[in-house]
Each structure stands twice: as structure tokens, then as C-alpha cells.
Amino acid sequence: GAGVSQSPSNKVTEKGKDVELRCDPISGHTALYWYRQSLGQGLEFLIYFQGNSAPDKSGLPSDRFSAERTGGSVSTLTIQRTQQEDSAVYLCASSLGAQIELHEKLFFGSGTQLSVL
Amino acid sequence: SQQGEEDPQALSIQEGENATMNCSYKTSINNLQWYRQNSGRGLVHLILIRSNEREKHSGRLRVTLDTSKKSSSLLITASRAADTASYFCATDASGGFKTIFGAGTRLFVKA
Numbered sequence: 001g002a003g004v005s006q007s008p009s010n011k012v013t014e015k016g017k018d019v020e021l022r023c024d025p026i027s028g029h030t031a032l033y034w035y036r037q038s039l040g041q042g043l044e045f046l047i048y049f050q051g052n053s054a055p056d057k058s059g060l061p062s063d064r065f066s067a068e069r070t071g072g073s074v075s076t077l078t079i080q081r082t083q084q085e086d087s088a089v090y091l092c093a094s095s096l097g098a099q100i101e102l103h104e105k106l107f108f109g110s111g112t113q114l115s116v117l
Numbered sequence: 118s119q120q121g122e123e124d125p126q127a128l129s130i131q132e133g134e135n136a137t138m139n140c141s142y143k144t145s146i147n148n149l150q151w152y153r154q155n156s157g158r159g160l161v162h163l164i165l166i167r168s169n170e171r172e173k174h175s176g177r178l179r180v181t182l183d184t185s186k187k188s189s190s191l192l193i194t195a196s197r198a199a200d201t202a203s204y205f206c207a208t209d210a211s212g213g214f215k216t217i218f219g220a221g222t223r224l225f226v227k228a
Contacts, residue, residue: 004159033216042205042220043160056215091159104148104209106216108159 002026004109006092012115013082021077021112023092031097032075033106034067038088046090049075050097082116089113122219123206129225136193138222140206141186147209149182151191154203154221163191163204198228 005024013019025032034046045059049069060066064082069075079086093106123140130136142149148167152160166173166182166189173180179192193200205221 035218043218045215045217048215089158093160104150104165104216105162106150106152106160106207108161110159 004092004094004107006090006109006112008112009110010113010115012117014117015084016081018078018080019082019114021079021090021092021114023075023077023094023109025073025075025092025094026107027073029094029096029107030072031095032069033093033095034075034077035091035093036061036088037091037111043091046077079114082114084116087114087116123204123222125222126220127223127225129227130196132196132198132226132228134196134226136196136200136224136226138191138204138224140189140191140219142189142206142208142219143187144208146184149180149189150207150216151178151180151189152205152207152218154205160205193224196224196226198226200224201226 004026007022011019030051033048035043036046037043047054047057047060047067051072052069064080067077089111091108091111093108095106146168148165150165151163153163154160164175164178164180166180168184177194182189203221203223205218207216207218209216
């Protein structure tokens with residue numbers, strides 16, 4: 001597609017429910033990133049994919065968080081048993097990622113605003 | 118912990134003035150980038166400077182990098198009200214694909 005697409009743009013859920021956030025990267029981009037941003041704060045790294053594999057999952061806050069990527073394209077971030085502290089904007093980005101020197105510029109989606117009541 | 122830290126946290130200036138934001142990081146890097154964010158949503162890439170470069174220009178943007186001090190600065194000259202946004206530096210932690218962002222500087226340009 002023309003840009004990184006995230007859905008839904010807004011999600012309101014009740015504490016304890018599971019949520020799935022979706023990211024469609026730019027076509028041909030092999031690297032995909034998930035970040036979390038709380039109100040007025042910086043970006044917290046969650047996970048990144050190179051192709052379908054996730055070399056670095058170190059940023060996932062707890063085992064309630066998981067992510068997968070299929071076909072080297074769409075990625076889903078799943079949060080189980082949501083808590084109020086999970087409320088934030090979840091941002092997805094992609095980059096060419098073919099070689100280390102090509103990966104640097106990240107293209108971001110508009111994010112998903114998650115509100116856990 | 119996150120790699121980059123920006124200062125100041127917030128900056129308010131008059132239109133036409135220059136805005137300078139600083140970024141410090143902790144480990145060795147291959148490159149450093151600056152991004153802009155409007156309204157708390159998607160970030161837009163502004164400029165990238167490699168570890169073997171000391172200064173780079175793009176339009177009204179000037180970026181410097183001092184690897185000995187592990188710091189960078191972003192200068193926006195002749196600021197405009199439309200420059201009002203949050204600005205983040207980002208580095209490739211551990212020299213790989215992982216890109217780490219700082220906490221950002223919120224810039225407000227008064228018309």
C-alpha cells in the first residue's frame with residue numbers, strides 16, 4: 001500500500017478483555033516495528049520483525065503481550081487480559097530492512113489509541 | 118532503558134526565532150535520526166546523520182553529531198507556527214535493526 005496502515009484507529013475495551021491490533025506495512029518492507037507511547041511520553045520499543053521472525057522481543061512488557069507476522073507482511077499485536085496501564089497509543093512502523101544500511105528510515109502508521117476502562 | 122534523551126523537554130519560541138534541541142545517547146551507533154510527531158500520532162522522518170558525519174543540512178534543518186560526547190543537536194532556523202510538534206531523536210541500538218527513541222522535545226512556536 002501507499003503507507004503503513006493500522007487498525008483500528010481507536011479501541012475501547014474493558015479490563016480483562018483481549019485485544020488485537022493490526023498493522024499493514026508498506027509493500028516490500030521486510031522490517032516491521034511495534035512501539036507504545038503513553039500520553040506525553042516517548043516511544044517505548046516493544047518488538048521488531050525481520051520477515052516473519054522476531055529477533056528481538058525484549059521490549060514486550062509481559063507475557064500478556066504477543067505479536068506475530070505472517071507472509072512477511074501483516075502483523076498483529078495481541079494483548080490478553082488487558083489492564084488499565086495498557087492504555088496508550090500503539091504505533092507500527094516499517095522499513096526496507098534488506099540490509100542494515102537500508103533499514104534506518106522508519107515509516108509510521110497513525111497508530112491505534114487503546115483505552116482500557 | 119531507552120537509548121536517547123532529549124533536552125529541553127519543552128521549548129516555546131516566537132515565530133522567526135531559531136529552535137535548538139539536543140539529544141544524548143548511551144552506546145555506540147551507526148546512525149542517528151530525527152523524527153517529528155504531530156498530535157501524538159504517526160512520526161515523520163526528518164533527517165539521518167551517520168556516525169562518520171559531523172553535520173548535515175536539509176532545508177531549514179541542521180543536525181550535528183558529536184560521537185565523542187554521544188550527543189546530537191537539531192536546529193530549526195526561522196521557525197514557523199507550523200513547526201509546532203514533538204521532535205524525537207532515534208538511534209540504532211547495538212548497531213542493528215532495533216531503533217530506539219528518546220523522550221522527545223515538545224516545541225511550541227508562537228505566531
